[in-house]
Amino acid sequence: MRKRHFVAVYTDSGCILGCNHKHKNITTAAACISQPGGYVVAVRRRKYLPLTEVEEAEFQKAMFGRAARASDSAPVGGLNPQES
Numbered sequence: 001m002r003k004r005h006f007v008a009v010y011t012d013s014g015c016i017l018g019c020n021h022k023h024k025n026i027t028t029a030a031a032c033i034s035q036p037g038g039y040v041v042a043v044r045r046r047k048y049l050p051l052t053e054v055e056e057a058e059f060q061k062a063m064f065g066r067a068a069r070a071s072d073s074a075p076v077g078g079l080n081p082q083e084s
């Protein structure tokens with residue numbers, strides 16, 4: 001059941017683009033983010049899945065770690081596929 005991996009994603013003109021790796025954990029996926037506003041999602045059978053609460057916490061830790069500066073570069077909010 002654990003056939004999931006993680007990818008770094010970012011939005012470009014409303015599209016969600018992910019890296020082409022299969023990261024085994026959140027930390028390496030987070031390290032792969034090169035764009036401000038990048039995010040990490042789980043992938044299973046080529047579908048993006050939201051992170052679980054535990055994974056989300058891991059992501060936050062990997063991204064912001066000690067200097068919890070989530071306020072000025074919050075990664076959420078950029079994943080809204082509303083605009084075409």
Ligand SMILES: [Zn+2]
Nearest residue numbers: 008019021032
């Ligand atoms: Zn990657």
